[in-house]
Structure formats: structure tokens, C-alpha cells
Amino acid sequence: MVAKLGAVFTLPNRKQLATMIVPTAYLPANLPCPALGADKLCTIHVNKPLRCRTMPFYPYREEQYQAELLKFPGDWLCDTSDAAPIVFADKRITLRDDFDQERQALEQQTAQIQRYADYMLKYTPNLLNSLVKASLSNKVGQVVTSLSSFLTASRNPAAKQIAQMQLPVLEHYQLQTANHQQWHEFNQHYQMSAKEMGFLANRDLG
Amino acid sequence: MTLCPCGSDKPLSECCGPIIAGSPAPTAEALMRSRYSAFVTHQLDHIERSHAPEIREDFNRAEAERMAEECEWQGLEIRSATEDGDSAEVEFVIRFSRQNKDMIQLERSSFRRENGEWLYVGGEINPQGPQRVVNKVGRNDPCPCGSGKKAKKCCGTTTVLD
Numbered sequence: 112m113v114a115k116l117g118a119v120f121t122l123p124n125r126k127q128l129a130t131m132i133v134p135t136a137y138l139p140a141n142l143p144c145p146a147l148g149a150d151k152l153c154t155i156h157v158n159k160p161l162r163c164r165t166m167p168f169y170p171y172r173e174e175q176y177q178a179e180l181l182k183f184p185g186d187w188l189c190d191t192s193d194a195a196p197i198v199f200a201d202k203r204i205t206l207r208d209d210f211d212q213e214r215q216a217l218e219q220q221t222a223q224i225q226r227y228a229d230y231m232l233k234y235t236p237n238l239l240n241s242l243v244k245a246s247l248s249n250k251v252g253q254v255v256t257s258l259s260s261f262l263t264a265s266r267n268p269a270a271k272q273i274a275q276m277q278l279p280v281l282e283h284y285q286l287q288t289a290n291h292q293q294w295h296e297f298n299q300h301y302q303m304s305a306k307e308m309g310f311l312a313n314r315d316l317g
Numbered sequence: 318m319t320l321c322p323c324g325s326d327k328p329l330s331e332c333c334g335p336i337i338a339g340s341p342a343p344t345a346e347a348l349m350r351s352r353y354s355a356f357v358t359h360q361l362d363h364i365e366r367s368h369a370p371e372i373r374e375d376f377n378r379a380e381a382e383r384m385a386e387e388c389e390w391q392g393l394e395i396r397s398a399t400e401d402g403d404s405a406e407v408e409f410v411i412r413f414s415r416q417n418k419d420m421i422q423l424e425r426s427s428f429r430r431e432n433g434e435w436l437y438v439g440g441e442i443n444p445q446g447p448q449r450v451v452n453k454v455g456r457n458d459p460c461p462c463g464s465g466k467k468a469k470k471c472c473g474t475t476t477v478l479d
Contacts (some may be wrong), residue, residue, distance in 0.1 A: 152336070230375065232375070233375075234375065236442050237442075238444075257377075257380060259377050259379040259380050260377055261382065262381075263374075263375065263377040263378075264375070266374060274379075274442070301381060306379075306382070306386070307379035307380055307381045307382070307383050310378070310382045310383070311379045312377040314378075
């Protein structure tokens, strides 16, 4: 499923590595979601991204294996009493609109994801080394790329507007993570990204 | 007088300066040098302008701007430059430091001349040299020196020099 929805890279040792290419809310794990309200509820519930809607299900995984995602860690506040609706039965998701929508969206974007993978490979040959390193990690390995590279590769016509919206967010998190050793890497990424978004936001495309 | 960053020992105004400003580069090597100098002097319009049309839209200008600003450029060394009609290859080494780490990049770039102007087509980072082929010469094969004798009777003999 990962190979189908993501991209497959051939490593220098000729092994193939199936990789998911996903947008990420690039935040330290111990910082709360920026959309979390004081009442512990989502402040953008009506318009929240597909990825949030489908939680805890995960369309990168076959449907029959979704049940294990229902084992919530202790700090989740979901209703698991008998009054809660049944969401999964007989290896099928019963309340499935969000899952289907997200799966469909993922299937529709595979060509774009492959183009981005090809673009990164062509212009960032070092990416393969990073992927090899990440694949050796005990947890799920991750390599962070830049929004500017995705906007360029996908020829996004709204790059300037997106950059204008990203800039204040990056500046906010840059301040929030400054002078914290544990967030040093995040802080560096925010700085780099803010420079790039700053350029795109102010670019005169006349 | 500012010396040209490309290492030519000429003033910038008589070396890469005019090319960065828009004059056509006389050779692919001159274009390559001017692209390096454009990075050092943060004039990335020149980088963008000298890209071949098929890669122009791939150029991540935002990232290039950031790199140009973050890196301390320490020098360019041209290893080789070959032109063949309207196409050319330049192999070079760039030294720079970023976040106090010294970096080195070896690249073989290819160029194409279109309407009299050299354009950057692409680059291979840390290129592999052409594969070396070792020809084995059998004792009874003709000697590679061209003498017409068998190798064992010619250069293939162990000669003891006094």
C-alpha cells in the first residue's frame, strides 16, 4: 500500500525502498497542535484536514488491518464506552466516509507524488543517503524536505500566497523554539524555511 | 578594485561582472565561472537566466537564495573544460562553509549553446570517471607497442636493466 500510494526509490545497494511522501505539521511532539482550543477541542473541526478527520484510521494501511489503530494510548480523550458508535466490525470500517475520502485523495495524487520523488532525486542526489540512514532507524525513519522544493516541483501557481501564509507561522514557531536545546533542530528548520518563504512571499513575478 | 570571486586574478568588472550583467559568455567555462561569482555576489537572476529552458521551471530560487546567503564561499577550481561544437562539459570543485562546516562539491556540468549563448543544462555531483578497462595481452598476442612481434618476444619479456 505504501509503495502504491507513495514512491519507490532504488538505493545504491539496488534494494528498493517504499517511501511515503506526506505533508507534515512540523512541530515538536511535546508542543500541542496549534488548532487545539483551551477546552481541549479542535477549533477547526468543521474544516479540519482529511488526515485529522480519518484519525485514528490510516488509509496508507489495508482496511483489514485498521483494528489495531483503535488501541488508544492513555492520553487520548476518545469516548470508548458502550455508548460510543461502532466504527469497525468484521475487518471493515463501518463509519467510513472520511476513510474513503482520504484514500481516494491519496490515490488521486500518486502521479504528483511520483513527480516530486523524481524531482528530488534529480536535484538532491544526497537524498538517497538520507533515506538509507532513515530506513535504518528503529522507529519509522523520516527525512524532512522543504516546502519550497514541493512548490517548485509541483509548479504551484499559488506559491506566493502560500508562502505569505506560511511566513508568520514559521516566525511564530521560530520564536517559540528559540533558546531551547531540545528544539534546536526544529528551530533551525523554521529559520531556513522562513528565509525561503520570505523570498517567495516577496517575489515579484512581473 | 574587487578581484573576481571565480579566482581568475582579474578584476570582477573585467571577468564575470559583465556576464552577470547580461553579456553573453564567450565560453562554457566563462559561463560556469560567472554562475559561481553570481552566487558569491548574490545575483541569482543570472543563475536563473542562464538555465536551459527545460530546467528553468525546476529551479528552486528560494532555496538558492538561502544557500547563497548562508554559505561562505571559499573558492572555485576548474578541473577541466571541454567544448565540442555547441555542447560543453566543465568539471569543477567548489569549496564553501556552511554553519561552520567546511564543504566541498565536485560537479561535472553540461552546457549547450543556443543562438550564440551558452546555457547550463545540468550537473552531476561527484561524477564517476569513465570506467577503466584493462586489456590483457597474452604472451602470444601481437605486442601493443606496434612492433609486429609477439608480446613475449618484445615488450612482454622481462627486461633486466643494468
